[in-house]
Amino acid sequence: MDLFERVDLADLRLFTTIVRRQSFKSAAIELGVTPSAASHAMRRLESRLGAKLLNRTSRAVAPTDLGVELASRLTEGFDVIGAALHSLNVPGAARFGELRINAFADAAHLLIAPALPEFARICPDVRITVVVEDRPIDIVAEGYDAGFRYGHNVPEDMVALALSGPQRWVVAGSPAYLEAQGTPNSINDLAQHNCLQLLLGDNSAYKWELSDGTRNIRLRVPGSITINDTATTIKAAKAGLGLAYLLEARIADEIRDGDLKVVLADHASPGEPFHVYYDSRRHGHPGLRSLVNIIRHQNGLTRVFDEHGPVAHLSAPTGQ
Known part of the structure; x- marks a missing residue:
């Protein structure tokens, strides 16, 4: 039995969630397990890999250098899996995983809230979390799939797409x-x-x-x-x-x-128009594609995603 067969995929998903949330308790709540079960799963994962992935204290949890590298590669892998299922029209693929969005208050009010009913209809199993705040953040470091901002506030090196007119x-x-x-x-x-x-x-x-x-x-x-x-x-x-x-x-x-x-x-x-943006090094979340299409349609813009991926060019800002 090789290493992959001995590792539970659910444990890997839990591991990436703990790294993203920087908390056993928060990760456990998100995934619907108990903190003790999450802790036991991580001990099991580290034992099977023969490597320490997390540094734990009474107040915090942080990945080791190896844990950072593994979490990054696993996150990319889960994104690829979601995109692959979506491209094959597998039932439920468009609802793969959780979608986490960070948005300015105006974007949440004008774009996301009106789109949620239709999004819930076509992606009923997706767990969507929308955090509304106006402070500038690093969406990758804080574990978000995408951010919603005005165009001039979109960080460089991000894939970006207009969601509204000026x-x-x-x-x-x-x-x-x-x-x-x-x-x-x-x-x-x-x-x-x-x-x-x-x-x-x-x-x-x-x-x-x-x-x-x-x-x-x-x-x-x-x-x-x-x-x-x-x-x-x-x-x-x-x-x-x-x-x-x-x-x-x-x-x-x-x-x-x-x-x-x-x-x-x-x-x-x-x-500037409102924009959605995400890490250029990662594949777009299938659920995000659906949400983007809904918002653009509601704002009189054309669709940019189909079941195979982008159908329009997505730009990366260069210091607007």
Whole structure:
């Protein structure tokens, strides 16, 4: 009996999950086993391989150098298996494994949430995890299959694909606020208004970007309220607490219902399309292909994947 026949495939999957999650408990919860069973499985795997794969302490678990190399190769292998099953139209292949996505809040609201019902219908067995956060992260190091960001935020050396058309950033306020404080007619008028401050994921303050007709200019605006969440900013603006700088698509319903009104429309700032991106060294997750096709279709774009893989060129950003 050779080494491969003596190693349980489930143990290998568990091992890669422990390395990705950096926790026996988290990996066990994800895979539906007990922490003690996960620990026993790893001891069994190390015994059969005759090598130490994990360094364990009372507070943390980390792979050895050999463990890092093995986890990387196994992850690539599982991706290849999923792609192979999908390409052969094996029943359930499109639902292979878990799909983990990290997304900016606006992308989650505008793209992922509307796509989930259709995704659940065509991929009913996939375990999809969507983590919504606006901080910049390394999706590979933190164990995600893909990230959703604006085009200029996509890291280099990643496979990237647009999921929407260009976006537009606008200044908006509630009718009550504009009636009480007046409507700004120029960029300079913003100095006389209370502007809701935007805090980025890295805890830096964001300067509003507006167009002067020929170029975008960045400016600091006055304001006593700072928020790092779009939904809360929208609520504050609707409550008449100040002017807000928002993605126009994000407040389409509020504009339609009259809860918010765009001001300085001629100075709106053009923005990059939303993009999905993943590690160029890995095969795209079959479930991710389905999700991408759904989102692009819902946003008036063509499909880019069929059962055999890409049907359109996927680009790798080069420092947009």
